[in-house]
Amino acid sequence: MLEVVNLTKSFELHVSQVGKVYPIQGLSFHIRQGRFLGIAGPSGIGKSTILKCIFRTYMPSSGEVWYDSLHEGRVDLAQADDRQMIRLRERELGYVSQFLKVIPRVPAVDIVAERLLPLGWSQDDARREAERMLERLRIPRKLWQAFPATFSGGEQQRVNLARAFIVRPRLMILDEPTASLDRETTSAVIEMLQAMKREGTTMVGIFHDWDVMEQVADEILDITLSGGGTMRPKPAAAGAQAE
Amino acid sequence: MTSSSMNRPSEQHPAFPKSAYNFAFLDEGSKREIRRKTLKAVAIPGYQVPFASRELPIGRGWGTGGLQLTLSLIGRADSVKVIDQGNDDSVNAVSIRKLIEETSGIATTEDAAEATVIQSRHRVPEEKLNGGQILVLQVPQPEPLRHVERKEQITRRLHAEMDYSAIWLTLYESVVKWGSITVGADYPVLVHDRYIMAPSPIPRWDNPKLHQAEHLTLLGAGREKKIYAVPPYTNVVPLQFEDYPFEIEHFVGKSCRRCGSAHTFLDEVTDGETGEILHQCSDTAFCAKTIERRESHVASIQA
Amino acid sequence: MSLPSRLDSQQRQGAAQDAAPDERPILQVRNLNKRFGDGCAHCLPAHVEHPGNRCPRCGSVQACIDLNFDLYPGEILGVVGESGSGKSTMVRSLYFDEDATSGEMFISSCKNGESNLLAESAQQKRYIRNHVMGMVYQNPYLGLRMSYSSSGNIAEKLFAADHFHVGRIRERAAELLGRVEIPLGRMDEPPKRFSGGMQQRVQISKALANNPPLLLLDEVTTGLDLSVQARVLDLIRSLRRELKVAMVVVSHDLGVIRMLADRTMVLRQGRIIEMGLTDQILEDPQHAYTQLLVHSLL
Numbered sequence: 001m002l003e004v005v006n007l008t009k010s011f012e013l014h015v016s017q018v019g020k021v022y023p024i025q026g027l028s029f030h031i032r033q034g035r036f037l038g039i040a041g042p043s044g045i046g047k048s049t050i051l052k053c054i055f056r057t058y059m060p061s062s063g064e065v066w067y068d069s070l071h072e073g074r075v076d077l078a079q080a081d082d083r084q085m086i087r088l089r090e091r092e093l094g095y096v097s098q099f100l101k102v103i104p105r106v107p108a109v110d111i112v113a114e115r116l117l118p119l120g121w122s123q124d125d126a127r128r129e130a131e132r133m134l135e136r137l138r139i140p141r142k143l144w145q146a147f148p149a150t151f152s153g154g155e156q157q158r159v160n161l162a163r164a165f166i167v168r169p170r171l172m173i174l175d176e177p178t179a180s181l182d183r184e185t186t187s188a189v190i191e192m193l194q195a196m197k198r199e200g201t202t203m204v205g206i207f208h209d210w211d212v213m214e215q216v217a218d219e220i221l222d223i224t225l226s227g228g229g230t231m232r233p234k235p236a237a238a239g240a241q242a243e
Numbered sequence: 244m245t246s247s248s249m250n251r252p253s254e255q256h257p258a259f260p261k262s263a264y265n266f267a268f269l270d271e272g273s274k275r276e277i278r279r280k281t282l283k284a285v286a287i288p289g290y291q292v293p294f295a296s297r298e299l300p301i302g303r304g305w306g307t308g309g310l311q312l313t314l315s316l317i318g319r320a321d322s323v324k325v326i327d328q329g330n331d332d333s334v335n336a337v338s339i340r341k342l343i344e345e346t347s348g349i350a351t352t353e354d355a356a357e358a359t360v361i362q363s364r365h366r367v368p369e370e371k372l373n374g375g376q377i378l379v380l381q382v383p384q385p386e387p388l389r390h391v392e393r394k395e396q397i398t399r400r401l402h403a404e405m406d407y408s409a410i411w412l413t414l415y416e417s418v419v420k421w422g423s424i425t426v427g428a429d430y431p432v433l434v435h436d437r438y439i440m441a442p443s444p445i446p447r448w449d450n451p452k453l454h455q456a457e458h459l460t461l462l463g464a465g466r467e468k469k470i471y472a473v474p475p476y477t478n479v480v481p482l483q484f485e486d487y488p489f490e491i492e493h494f495v496g497k498s499c500r501r502c503g504s505a506h507t508f509l510d511e512v513t514d515g516e517t518g519e520i521l522h523q524c525s526d527t528a529f530c531a532k533t534i535e536r537r538e539s540h541v542a543s544i545q546a
Numbered sequence: 547m548s549l550p551s552r553l554d555s556q557q558r559q560g561a562a563q564d565a566a567p568d569e570r571p572i573l574q575v576r577n578l579n580k581r582f583g584d585g586c587a588h589c590l591p592a593h594v595e596h597p598g599n600r601c602p603r604c605g606s607v608q609a610c611i612d613l614n615f616d617l618y619p620g621e622i623l624g625v626v627g628e629s630g631s632g633k634s635t636m637v638r639s640l641y642f643d644e645d646a647t648s649g650e651m652f653i654s655s656c657k658n659g660e661s662n663l664l665a666e667s668a669q670q671k672r673y674i675r676n677h678v679m680g681m682v683y684q685n686p687y688l689g690l691r692m693s694y695s696s697s698g699n700i701a702e703k704l705f706a707a708d709h710f711h712v713g714r715i716r717e718r719a720a721e722l723l724g725r726v727e728i729p730l731g732r733m734d735e736p737p738k739r740f741s742g743g744m745q746q747r748v749q750i751s752k753a754l755a756n757n758p759p760l761l762l763l764d765e766v767t768t769g770l771d772l773s774v775q776a777r778v779l780d781l782i783r784s785l786r787r788e789l790k791v792a793m794v795v796v797s798h799d800l801g802v803i804r805m806l807a808d809r810t811m812v813l814r815q816g817r818i819i820e821m822g823l824t825d826q827i828l829e830d831p832q833h834a835y836t837q838l839l840v841h842s843l844l
Contacts, residue, residue, distance in 0.1 A: 011830075012832075013837065014833075014834030014837050014838070052829070052830070056823060056826060057823070057825045057826055057829050057830065058826065058829065058830040059822070059826055059830055059832065082809050082821075082822055082823050083569060083618060085823055086621075086808050086809070086823070101804065101805075102805075103776055103779050103780050103783065103805050104772075104773075104776040105773060105776040105777060105780065106776075106780050114783075114787070117787045118620075118787070400668075403668070404668050404669050404672050405669065406672055406706070407705070408702045408703070408705035408706045409702065411701075411702070411705040411710070412691070412694060412698050412701060412702045412705065415698050415701045415705075415712065415715070416694055416695060416698050418712050419695055419697065419698065419734050420734075483710075484710050484711060484712045485710050485711040485712075486711050486712050486713050487712055
């Protein structure tokens with residue numbers, strides 16, 4: 001489903017004159033259809049960089065990111081043109097970051113429903129589906145018409161998740177989605193991730209919380225200080241719970 | 244100032260002969276220039292042709308555009324009629340007529356049917372004009388787009404590109420504000436399906452008389468230095484909305500207090516003694532003619 | 547900078563037709579140049595960079611240099627850059643407000659996308675401005691007749707499209723003004739009595755009057771306070787969604803670009819120095835200038 005070959009990402013900082021920084025160097029890994037890959041490693045080592053290279057928020061410096069698209073065949077995301085990326089993002093790729101970035105003063109339910117409209121949903125259907133999603137993520141009904149900017153961090157993050165999950169992407173990229181959530185909501189998110197996995201969604205993610213990682217991940221990619229990584233199966237100890 | 248310079252020139256030169264003027268006041272070169280521009284105006288119906296407006300012994304804004312057209316057109320065999328708001332006897336009409344008479348010596352008339360050149364301000368004669376006649380209208384503001392666009396440079400471009408939405412906008416605004424198009428005089432018309440033209444401040448009543456007319460209509464604006472024309476048998480269509488059509492003035496149940504006509508454009512006059520509102524023909528010459536014709540008809544029956 | 551000519555890109559599209567048959571750009575701009583001033587023999591050629599792009603001899607300024615880009619149906623393209631980078635000149639040239647010095651522009655819904663619209667006659671350009679494109683200016687005084695009614699402002703566009711039925715025109719004006727949330731009771735008020743945000747919304751509805759497939763927005767939210775700005779941004783997004791209008795959004799505000807644009811173009815001294823997915827431009831800018839611009843963001 002996703003095959004990363006020799007991925008290198010360097011940042012050339014013209015402004016601060018630090019010169020080139022290489023968070024990721026010669027990284028290779030793959031994810032099979034329907035599997036969940038967790039990325040592990042110490043903070044600041046470039047885990048998010050990998051995810052952003054897949055989603056093309058970062059432009060990979062070299063290497064290949066092969067993705068088996070449903071609509072467009074096998075695509076190298078490192079080389080795909082912008083329009084193709086826009087189409088893939090609309091239909092197949094999902095990305096959840098740590099922060100919600102949306103237009104202020106738009107009700108939460110519309111922010112979520114908005115994602116369905118380019119896919120041909122009617123306004124009403126999209127809104128109903130958005131409400132279902134917010135319900136599932138345990139966002140109080142009274143907040144549905146409120147503006148997310150007024151929400152707590154946890155509530156904002158759940159809106160963010162709802163926005164990503166509602167389009168049922170084939171490949172879900174998760175960048176610390178549970179970072180600001182309380183215990184109960186975290187378990188709701190985990191349930192949701194597991195449900196999506198059962199539906200066949202392929203996922204790759206970073207979790208600050210090792211417990212969560214153990215519950216959802218099938219395999220773990222350890223990032224080393226040199227910028228490379230090694231794949232290993234999920235620790236057996238937590239396996240029973242996730243399966 | 245010395246007292247001698249206060250003396251009127253005619254006292255100093257008591258015998259300045261009228262014959263010292265060129266025929267019809269303007270010199271031949273000026274007349275040729277005006278005729279040339281007139282021909283261009285006839286060739287492009289509704290298009291405003293700039294011309295070198297001359298100085299005349301009357302002030303700009305008092306009919307100099309129309310007068311220059313008349314003076315450049317007349318020959319010795321012509322007969323001129325001058326009308327001001329339908330009236331042959333107003334001071335303005337009389338002065339212009341006198342000027343024409345004195346500088347050319349040609350005949351003038353009050354009968355619209357007899358005249359070959361009719362110079363008019365604010366009216367088209369009621370009598371139907373024929374192919375041998377020329378109607379000259381005096382124009383204060385030749386640019387129909389002027390009140391929406393002040394710059395000449397831009398109005399010229401708008402005409403060139405047939406960009407007339409601004410003038411439609413003014414009609415729309417009047418419908419929104421007053422419930423109907425309230426333009427009383429100088430109602431904009433589309434000439435020959437091309438140029439929108441200001442027909443000079445004639446009442447809406449007179450607009451249809453320009454459409455497919457037998458006569459040539461020339462319009463002159465002396466102050467604004469423009470000549471434009473409606474040749475015979477040219478379409479002159481007032482602007483109108485599909486649901487707010489152009490309408491002429493109605494005089495339902497009213498008739499002229501003098502000739503009794505109910506088919507002419509009527510002016511409102513107030514009786515100074517009784518305060519009663521009365522109506523009478525705006526075209527005084529036509530009114531007089533109607534009365535005369537009726538009286539001779541009555542006389543012939545009596546005879 | 548040499549970008550593929552229009553022919554090349556068409557051939558390339560032909561090859562990619564199976565994957566995405568609907569991907570034909572609505573707007574194609576090729577080698578757009580705009581010079582203010584007459585130019586002279588001493589003007590430096592366009593590809594030579596020099597400060598201010600100003601010819602020391604004749605004082606001519608190259609405001610836009612060899613701009614090339616495509617815009618796809620329903621897409622929002624952001625244009626960022628500092629003051630004087632040529633952003634506004636670019637959109638004004640596309641809307642024929644400025645006469646481009648050279649270059650080509652093709653719009654797919656106009657003459658089958660085969661005619662260079664920059665070379666059309668004045669009448670044709672007027673038709674295109676009224677039917678194919680809409681423009682929203684930063685200064686509403688440029689886009690609106692301030693003392694005429696708001697509905698009249700929309701009507702003016704409809705007259706240009708040969709609609710002369712007052713009743714139907716008013717229906718359409720009410721529909722458009724309702725869409726941008728102007729109360730119907732105020733549709734006959736002149737825009738000069740409206741607040742800045744409302745004026746901008748009237749301007750947007752006027753630009754949309756004849757359902758153009760392409761909308762150009764020049765700094766529309768600049769100068770509005772933040773809450774009003776948010777409403778206008780939301781309006782623009784929903785218009786794109788519902789009407790599938792493609793838009794070029796010019797702004798020096800990266801926050802606005804982040805919220806609206808799918809792809810973003812960075813202009814500097816009249817040149818495109820970087821173009822890509824908006825989040826990529828903002829988070830992983832490649833060019834030194836873009837980095838400076840992004841890192842200046844509060």
